[in-house]
Amino acid sequence: xxTEEKIFEAAFKVFQNKGFMGARMQEIADExxxxxxxxxxxxxxKEKLFEAVxxxxxxxxxxxxxxxxxxxxxxxxxxxxxxxxYITFVIEYPFLPQFIIQEMNNNPDFVEKFLKEEQRPxxxxxxxxxxxxxELGEIMPLxxxxxxxxxxxxxxxxxxxxxxxxxxxxxxDDEFIALMEARKVHISTQIINAIQKG
Amino acid sequence: xxTEEKIFEAAFKVFQNKGFMGARMQEIADExxxxxxxxxxxxxxKEKLFEAVxxxxxxxxxxxxxxxxxxxxxxxxxxxxxxxxYITFVIEYPFLPQFIIQEMNNNPDFVEKFLKEEQRPxxxxxxxxxxxxxELGEIMPLxxxxxxxxxxxxxxxxxxxxxxxxxxxxxxDDEFIALMEARKVHISTQIINAIQKG
DNA sequence: ATTAAGTTTAACCATTTGGTTAGCAAAGGT
DNA sequence: ACCTTTGCTAACCAAATGGTTAAACTTAAT
Numbered sequence: 001x002x003t004e005e006k007i008f009e010a011a012f013k014v015f016q017n018k019g020f021m022g023a024r025m026q027e028i029a030d031e032x033x034x035x036x037x038x039x040x041x042x043x044x045x046k047e048k049l050f051e052a053v054x055x056x057x058x059x060x061x062x063x064x065x066x067x068x069x070x071x072x073x074x075x076x077x078x079x080x081x082x083x084x085x086y087i088t089f090v091i092e093y094p095f096l097p098q099f100i101i102q103e104m105n106n107n108p109d110f111v112e113k114f115l116k117e118e119q120r121p122x123x124x125x126x127x128x129x130x131x132x133x134x135e136l137g138e139i140m141p142l143x144x145x146x147x148x149x150x151x152x153x154x155x156x157x158x159x160x161x162x163x164x165x166x167x168x169x170x171x172x173d174d175e176f177i178a179l180m181e182a183r184k185v186h187i188s189t190q191i192i193n194a195i196q197k198g
Numbered sequence: 199x200x201t202e203e204k205i206f207e208a209a210f211k212v213f214q215n216k217g218f219m220g221a222r223m224q225e226i227a228d229e230x231x232x233x234x235x236x237x238x239x240x241x242x243x244k245e246k247l248f249e250a251v252x253x254x255x256x257x258x259x260x261x262x263x264x265x266x267x268x269x270x271x272x273x274x275x276x277x278x279x280x281x282x283x284y285i286t287f288v289i290e291y292p293f294l295p296q297f298i299i300q301e302m303n304n305n306p307d308f309v310e311k312f313l314k315e316e317q318r319p320x321x322x323x324x325x326x327x328x329x330x331x332x333e334l335g336e337i338m339p340l341x342x343x344x345x346x347x348x349x350x351x352x353x354x355x356x357x358x359x360x361x362x363x364x365x366x367x368x369x370x371d372d373e374f375i376a377l378m379e380a381r382k383v384h385i386s387t388q389i390i391n392a393i394q395k396g
Numbered sequence: 397a398t399t400a401a402g403t404t405t406a407a408c409c410a411t412t413t414g415g416t417t418a419g420c421a422a423a424g425g426t
Numbered sequence: 427a428c429c430t431t432t433g434c435t436a437a438c439c440a441a442a443t444g445g446t447t448a449a450a451c452t453t454a455a456t
Contacts, residue, residue, distance in 0.1 A: 003433075019304060021220035025414060035435050040415060042433095098303050104361045105296050106217060111365040121366055140391075145367055145377060146384045152363075153355035158347055160358060163302045165350075167309040168319055169343055179343060186344045193338075194392035201403080223444060233405055238445060 004042050006032040011039075011053050016095045019102055020050050054103060057096055058114055064089055065121045075133050076196070078126070079151060080188040086155050087184045091177060097159045123148055139195040147195065154187045202240050204230040209237075209251045214293045217300055218248050252301060255294055256312060262287055263319045273331050274394075276324070277349060278386040284353050285382045289375060295357045321346055337393040345393065352385045 010032035014023045025046055029036040043049035068082045090097060104110055114120060130144040158165050158180060166176055208230035212221045223244060227234040241247035266280045288295060302308055312318060328342040356363050356378065364374055 017304075019217065019219060019300075021217060022304065024412085026412090036414090037416080037436085038434065044415095046414065098299075101296075101359045101362055102217075102300050102303070104365075105300070105359075106215075106220065108361050111361055115365055123367065142384070142388075143377075143380065145369075146381060148367065149356055149363070149377075149381070150352055150385075150388060153351040154348055157351035157355040157358070160355070161299045161303075163306050163309055164299055165347070167302075167313055169321065169346065171343075179341075179347075182341065183344060183347070186340070187348075190340075190348060190392040191388075194388040222442085224442090234444090235406085235446080236404065239403075242445095244444065 003032075003034060003038060006034065007039060007042055007049075008053065008056075011049055012057070015050060015053050016057075016099045019099075020046075020106070023050075054100075054110070055114065058100060059119065060093070061089075061096060061100070062117070062119045062121050066119065069121065069123055069126045075129055075138070076188075076192050078129070079191055080185075082151065083155050083187040084184040087180055090156075090159050091180060094159060094162065097156050098162065101160050137197065140197060142195065147191075150191060151187070154183075154190070158183070201230075201232060201236060204232065205237060205240055205247075206251065206254075209247050210255070213248060213251050214255075214297045217297075218244075218304070221248075252298075252308070253312065256298055257317065258291070259287075259294060259298070260315070260317045260319050264317065267319065267321055267324045273327055273336070274386075274390050276327070277389055278383075280349065281353050281385040282382040285378055288354075288357050289378060292357060292360065295354050296360065299358050335395065338395060340393065345389075348389060349385070352381075352388070356381070 007028070011023075011028045014028045014031055018024075018027075023046075025039055026036055028049075029039055032038075039049060043052060064085065065082075068078060068085065071078060071081070073081060127144040127148065130139075130147055133139045134141050158176075162176070166173070171179065205226070209221075209226050212226045212229055216222075216225075221244075223237055224234055226247075227237055230236075237247060241250060262283065263280075266276060266283065269276060269279070271279065325342040325346065328337075328345055331337045332339050360374070364371070369377065
């Protein structure tokens with residue numbers, strides 16, 4: 001593994017645990033097992049290093065989301081696939097959602113930056129699909145944006161608010177993962193139950 | 199307004215915007231229009247000041263949640279009341295959820311601290327109520343914890359991930375509030391549709 | 397008027413922090 | 427062999443930061 005990769009992994013870890021403000025360059029260097037000056041040698045500054053880490057983190061999520069947003073599946077099938085594959089993915093990177101959400105909240109200008117990216121999640125196709133399903137009478141009439149929010153909320157929130165959730169419903173890390181596994185099918189079942197006619 | 203109150207309000211504001219790590223004592227002092235030494239005079243340290251602010255913030259939310267958790271209403275009525283009153287409340291303090299979630303994630307030991315509080319949100323009564331409704335055949339069989347998560351997710355997530363949400367579905371602050379207003383009834387409708395039999 | 401307690405300020409301190417510099421060592425091209 | 431580039435380190439620096447101190451001011455009780 002190259003030094004640059006070591007730095008990247010270490011930075012990813014530390015930024016995720018401490019956030020941009022809480023992270024210390026020295027800690028990242030220690031974690032990578034290298035000299036602090038190397039951080040500045042490869043990445044010019046803390047900001048630049050963070051930006052690289054953040055964009056890569058987001059870059060892992062975005063295409064995954066987009067692929068499903070824009071697939072040619074049936075609406076119900078899309079919902080099933082999205083919840084299942086998103087949760088599968090996030091169980092592997094359990095701190096990604098809270099990291100992304102936190103840094104975006106603390107740094108709203110970031111939003112603009114990455115919204116210009118090609119790979120940004122773009123829900124317009126899905127929104128249109130929802131509208132058509134309503135017209136065709138396949139589902140109850142509702143606001144597509146609300147439905148989108150429903151899907152995202154149910155899927156992402158438990159990970160984003162992990163510590164709080166585990167605390168309030170009093171479960172261990174293992175139980176949490178089991179609950180999320182079960183949630184893969186639970187969410188789509190709930191949503192489809194709620195919106196389908198008849 | 200006493201100096202102590204001024205400090206408290208200023209600290210609330212700054213901690214909410216910057217988080218514990220990002221907040222600067224000097225900024226809090228400036229915001230309160232007082233000398234930095236006063237912060238240490240009234241609250242011994244940054245940690246103590248933060249703890250006071252955080253506990254008060256949480257103390258605003260917790261009783262509100264608990265009141266509905268433990269009311270004697272019918273299950274459906276409870277869900278309706280919870281989503282509506284929670285959203286009404288949070289529209290007034292839009293940064294509370296992300297603040298609480300963020301600091302808990304960055305500081306997991308905090309969870310233990312406040313879980314010992316009397317006023318902590320305790321869902322056991324609601325869980326039992328869900329179980330009874332299933333036995334009586336009023337709703338479809340499902341995991342009460344999943345249902346709890348559904349309700350919380352749909353209600354809290356849009357506020358917790360505010361910046362991201364506004365960015366992705368491309369809406370202004372005003373449109374966001376309008377969407378949340380509509381959401382008061384949308385959420386309970388969706389959930390009740392999903393779980394009720396027949 | 398005096399005292400004692402609480403409140404406020406400016407100056408100060410030690411430590412931490414992001415960042416820089418100068419120099420070394422290895423590699424590679426000529 | 428010589429030079430240039432690249433990777434790397436130890437020592438250093440200026441600024442920022444949480445926290446302290448000693449003195450001044452205010453208020454109310456005696």
